[in-house]
Every structure is written in C-alpha cells, then in structure tokens.
Amino acid sequence: xxxxxxxxxxxxxxxxxxxxxxxxxxxxxxxxxxxxxxxxxxxxxxxxxxxxxxxxxxxxxxxxxxxxxxxxxxxxxxxxxxxxxxxxxxxxxxxxxxxxxxxxxxxxxxxxxxxxxxxx
Numbered sequence: 510x511x512x513x514x515x516x517x518x519x520x521x522x523x524x525x526x527x528x529x530x531x532x533x534x535x536x537x538x539x540x541x542x543x544x545x546x547x548x549x550x551x552x553x554x555x556x557x558x559x560x561x562x563x564x565x566x567x568x569x570x571x572x573x574x575x576x577x578x579x580x581x582x583x584x585x586x587x588x589x590x591x592x593x594x595x596x597x598x599x600x601x602x603x604x605x606x607x608x609x610x611x612x613x614x615x616x617x618x619x620x621x622x623x624x625x626x627x628x629x
Contacts, residue, residue, distance in 0.1 A: 542581050564580070
C-alpha cells in the first residue's frame, strides 16, 4: 500500500552532492540528522531543495518513501517538487516507419495517438 511518501521518481529528482569536509563550516553540521553519523569524505548526500538540509543518501531516501517532508524542519517537499516537475518542458517525438504509420512518444515515454500529438 502507498504511504504518504514521495514517488521514487520525485526522490531521485532531489539534488545530491559529494561530501567534502571544507564545504561545511563545522563538524557539527557535517552529520546526518537521521542516523547521527558523521559524513565521510566523498560520501553522497542528498540536499533538500528549499531548506538546504542534507542527509546520507540512503537515510533520506528511506525517509522520503514514507514521509514527504524534510526531517529537520518539516518543510513539505511534494509542492516544491511538483511545481518543478510541472515546469518541465513537454515535448513529443514522432517516428515514421516503413508502413507510413506515425508513432508519437511523449516525454514520459508513453505512446500518444497521432491525432493528439503536438505539432512540430
């Protein structure tokens, strides 16, 4: 059953970075608020888009499958990610085969009937 968490595609859209000690002002900031473990050099962290809080990739991904807020400040992520996703450019690719039958595929990889395909 689906929980209140984010869809995997939305979780994957949240930015990541490699941890570098000199990018953090103090070692207190250089720890995951979920597991309380210190970040290690070159570990992959996920950065929350609005608030900037950061976490171990594996810790935050498990959290976001169940919850749709930042674990530190509870800022809702669905709205900000939904808007970002809605802002993606919509496009359609039309492919002609030898039978003169056009097949259109939208940006999500779904087949679209030719009559509803966008021109161009």
